Amino acid sequence: MSSADRPASNRPLSPHLQVYRPQLTSVLSITHRGTGIFLSLGALYLVCWLLAIAAGPEAYAQIAGFNASIIGRLLLLGWTFSLFYHLANGIRHLVWDAGRGLDLKTTYATGWAVVAAAAALTVIAWIAAYAVR
Amino acid sequence: MADFRSPLARVRGLGSAKEGTHHWWAQRLTALALIPLTIWFVISLISLSGADHAEASAWIGSLWPAALLILTIVMTFHHGQLGLQVVIEDYVHNEYMKIGAIVLVKGAALVLSVVAIAAIARIAIGG
Numbered sequence: 162m163s164s165a166d167r168p169a170s171n172r173p174l175s176p177h178l179q180v181y182r183p184q185l186t187s188v189l190s191i192t193h194r195g196t197g198i199f200l201s202l203g204a205l206y207l208v209c210w211l212l213a214i215a216a217g218p219e220a221y222a223q224i225a226g227f228n229a230s231i232i233g234r235l236l237l238l239g240w241t242f243s244l245f246y247h248l249a250n251g252i253r254h255l256v257w258d259a260g261r262g263l264d265l266k267t268t269y270a271t272g273w274a275v276v277a278a279a280a281a282l283t284v285i286a287w288i289a290a291y292a293v294r
Numbered sequence: 295m296a297d298f299r300s301p302l303a304r305v306r307g308l309g310s311a312k313e314g315t316h317h318w319w320a321q322r323l324t325a326l327a328l329i330p331l332t333i334w335f336v337i338s339l340i341s342l343s344g345a346d347h348a349e350a351s352a353w354i355g356s357l358w359p360a361a362l363l364i365l366t367i368v369m370t371f372h373h374g375q376l377g378l379q380v381v382i383e384d385y386v387h388n389e390y391m392k393i394g395a396i397v398l399v400k401g402a403a404l405v406l407s408v409v410a411i412a413a414i415a416r417i418a419i420g421g
Contacts, residue, residue: 194381197374197377197378197381198377198378200374201374201378204371204374204406205406207367207370208367208406208409208410208413211410211413211414211417212413214347214350214351214354214413214417215413215414215416215420217347218346218347218348221346221347221350222347241336244336245336248328248329248333251325251328251329252329254325255322255325255326258322286336286340289340290339290343291343293340293341293343294343294344
């Protein structure tokens with residue numbers, strides 16, 4: 162059955178990604194999933210870090226050296242932002258689960274708040290980390 | 295409308311998927327636990343930045359950091375495994391690949407969390 166034969170319907174269509182204009186809500190939604198997947202790799206790296214500490218000073222020096230490298234720092238920066246984003250947007254999801262903040266205006270306001278909080282907390286965390294060193 | 299469910303099925307209330315809200319609820323509970331744990335974890339890592347091996351192992355080896363770290367590990371891998379399961383179910387349509395990937399993710403989450411706890415115990419005991 163071609164689309165022309167299909168009876169007209171008022172049912173909502175699921176977004177067709179090639180022609181669907183990205184909006185804050187949809188971008189934040191897929192970013193939540195993306196950061197979640199990336200954080201799974203971060204959890205794997207956390208286990209590597211713990212194993213290196215358990216293995217002794219030499220293994221620890223190796224992983225600490227990688228952390229200090231450009232790639233290491235970029236990964237840690239990505240994980241910091243992902244963690245704060247997933248945390249802030251996760252709280253937004255929990256509020257939705259309580260049945261609150263689901264209207265369009267509040268959804269956009271909390272969406273921008275999540276982006277701002279994730280960015281600000283990432284900057285604060287890195288400034289604090291460099292201050293500690 | 296007639297209700298064809300047996301009294302037992304009705305009282306269990308799990309519906310046709312046979313699991314009810316368990317996956318959803320476990321994801322929310324682990325999320326809730328991870329809010330304070332994540333904040334504690336990030337602050338701890340900040341204070342450990344630039345630490346040498348002795349400082350890092352002394353911190354992990356002390357009682358409360360070890361306990362909270364184990365709790366963070368358990369909650370993180372449980373939460374992550376539930377999330378990755380949904381991602382796989384959404385995007386992998388071949389039934390064998392889907393089941394295989396889910397078993398792999400769940401197995402890896404269990405093994406990695408146990409290995410992490412063993413490493414923490416080794417650091418705490420080994421000194």
